Amino acid sequence: MNKNDGMNYAPTGEVKPVVEPGQFIFAAMSLDHGHIYGMCNGLIEAGAKLKWVYDKDRAKAEAFQQKYPEVEIAEYEEQLLEDPEVVMVAAAAVPNLRGPLGVRVMRSGKHYFTDKTPFTTLEQLEEARTTARETGKKYAIYYSERLHVESAVHAGNLIKQGAIGRVVQVIGFGPHRLNASSRPDWFFDKEKYGGILCDIGSHQLEQFLYFTGNRDGKIVNSKVANYANKNYPELEDFGDLTVVGENGATGYFRVDWLTPDGLGTR
Numbered sequence: 001m002n003k004n005d006g007m008n009y010a011p012t013g014e015v016k017p018v019v020e021p022g023q024f025i026f027a028a029m030s031l032d033h034g035h036i037y038g039m040c041n042g043l044i045e046a047g048a049k050l051k052w053v054y055d056k057d058r059a060k061a062e063a064f065q066q067k068y069p070e071v072e073i074a075e076y077e078e079q080l081l082e083d084p085e086v087v088m089v090a091a092a093a094v095p096n097l098r099g100p101l102g103v104r105v106m107r108s109g110k111h112y113f114t115d116k117t118p119f120t121t122l123e124q125l126e127e128a129r130t131t132a133r134e135t136g137k138k139y140a141i142y143y144s145e146r147l148h149v150e151s152a153v154h155a156g157n158l159i160k161q162g163a164i165g166r167v168v169q170v171i172g173f174g175p176h177r178l179n180a181s182s183r184p185d186w187f188f189d190k191e192k193y194g195g196i197l198c199d200i201g202s203h204q205l206e207q208f209l210y211f212t213g214n215r216d217g218k219i220v221n222s223k224v225a226n227y228a229n230k231n232y233p234e235l236e237d238f239g240d241l242t243v244v245g246e247n248g249a250t251g252y253f254r255v256d257w258l259t260p261d262g263l264g265t266r
Helices: 033-043 058-067 077-081 095-107 122-135 150-161 200-214
Strands: 025-031 047-055 086-092 112-117 139-141 171-176 217-225 238-245 250-256
Touching: 025 033, 025 077, 025 095, 033 047, 033 058, 033 112, 033 139, 047 058, 047 150, 058 250, 077 086, 077 139, 095 112, 122 139, 139 250, 150 200, 171 200, 171 217, 200 217, 200 238, 200 250
Parallel strands: 025 047, 025 086, 086 112, 112 139, 171 250
Antiparallel strands: 217 238, 238 250
16 A cells, blocks of 8 residues: 555544444445545544444455454445445445445445545446435535645635635636556456546535535536557546536646655655
8 A cells, every 4th residue: 555645545533522432333345445544533533433344355354354354344234234334335436336335325225425536427426315315314425635634624614603704716727646556457447437527526616516515507518538548548547527506616636646746745
């Protein structure tokens, strides 16, 4: 595991329980993205208890158990989905599998907590919405660039307090380091990762909606390109987008996989 890239960045914080011991039990599965560690860290720090882990690749589950020695390794998916003690399942599957997995989890009677991006197609989004309504279960998403960054949390609090007035525009820049040699094969398959605007661009869209107080918006224009990685023809290494919210606020962001190796940032 390369800890110097964003894929495996797992922030930790202060332990501030919001539930009683044993009150909120969760399981982890589908460990395809390193963000699962940050997701579990945050839940445990909030007082949740991690009971199970499952992955088809047992080596991943065993590595996970080394980080969280209290967890039991499940032999199959149903073992944790059928456990009545488990309230929620956290997962970081291959992006195009996250929506279908969430539907299975909610149908099993549990809440679902997935790494971003939560979907790669609009059909997956509609199926998840329908399932959430029918089951009453939550489909929650880990947008780490806002939820696990102190400055972003503070900015949200200032906006809620009215300290800076109405937010009329949000501009976001998301440069990323590719670290191609450490990436799994699915990372370069557009059908599986969803494209750069769907993948890392989902962070910026979520921030725009949250900071401007919008629930929806209209994309005015967008573009993607592969500028520097022609040996990976399905990889989009650049994308940008302009959006207008329901309340008139505007947003622009650009994201890329072009951070050079000489820079210390991820």
